[in-house]
Amino acid sequence: xxxxxxxxxxxxxxxxxxxxxxxxxxxxxxxxxxxxxxxxxxxxxxxxxxxxxxxxxxxxxxxxxxxxxxxxxxxxxxxxxxxxxxxxxxxxxxxxxxxxxxxxxxxxxxxxxxxxxxxxxxxxxxxxxxxxxxxxxxxxxxxxxxxxxxxxxxxxxxx
Numbered sequence: 658x659x660x661x662x663x664x665x666x667x668x669x670x671x672x673x674x675x676x677x678x679x680x681x682x683x684x685x686x687x688x689x690x691x692x693x694x695x696x697x698x699x700x701x702x703x704x705x706x707x708x709x710x711x712x713x714x715x716x717x718x719x720x721x722x723x724x725x726x727x728x729x730x731x732x733x734x735x736x737x738x739x740x741x742x743x744x745x746x747x748x749x750x751x752x753x754x755x756x757x758x759x760x761x762x763x764x765x766x767x768x769x770x771x772x773x774x775x776x777x778x779x780x781x782x783x784x785x786x787x788x789x790x791x792x793x794x795x796x797x798x799x800x801x802x803x804x805x806x807x808x809x810x811x812x813x814x815x816x
Contacts, residue, residue, distance in 0.1 A: 659741075662798035663733035663782075664789040670729060673722035681715035684708055725787070733782060733795060735802045740770075742782055748772050753803040756782065756796040768792055770799070 688708045691697040702709060725732075728743040735741065740748045748770065755771040759779060765786065769779035782799075785792055 659731070659734050659736050660798075660802070661731045661734045662802070663795045665725060665729040665732045665783070665787045666789045667726070667729055669787055670722050670726045674719055674726065677715045677719035677722060681712055681719065684712045684715060688712070729789075733799070735799075737802070737805070740799065740802065742780075746780065748780070750803045750805075753799060756799050758785070758792055768795055 685701055688701050688704050689697045690700045690704070701712075724743065733740070733742055735750060738750060740750050740753060752773045753770060754773045757769050757771060757779065758766055759769040760766050765784060767784045768782040768788070770782045771779055783795070788795065
């Protein structure tokens with residue numbers, strides 16, 4: 658049985674997909690030049706290098722937001738043994754030590770997972786701007802699940 662701890666807000670994810678798609682369309686239209694279909698395709702892919710790079714960034718952004726959209730209803734979840742984030746990241750609950758709020762160099766806050774695996778690096782769990790709910794509730798859910806795995810009755814405090 659999988660227990661969902663955190664969901665993502667759908668509006669920012671849909672807006673991110675839309676903005677990336679619009680940016681890609683605008684860049685393709687600006688880059689497309691020529692009289693024949695072959696000339697247009699060549700100008701799109703082999704024209705201005707900066708425009709081609711920006712088109713690649715727009716595609717990567719669209720794929721990123723689309724992947725988040727797929728997991729929006731069960732982004733952070735656990736099955737009693739493993740903590741999952743989206744479709745790619747997973748950590749054994751027995752190694753989870755804490756969940757902290759961290760601000761990156763740009764000023765974006767995110768919930769980070771402190772894992773006891775000797776790497777001394779926190780792992781991003783979810784950006785607070787995308788989180789549907791309170792960070793305290795997510796932290797409490799993760800810590801409750803981790804305490805249950807260790808067999809130690811752990812209290813969860815939510816301020």
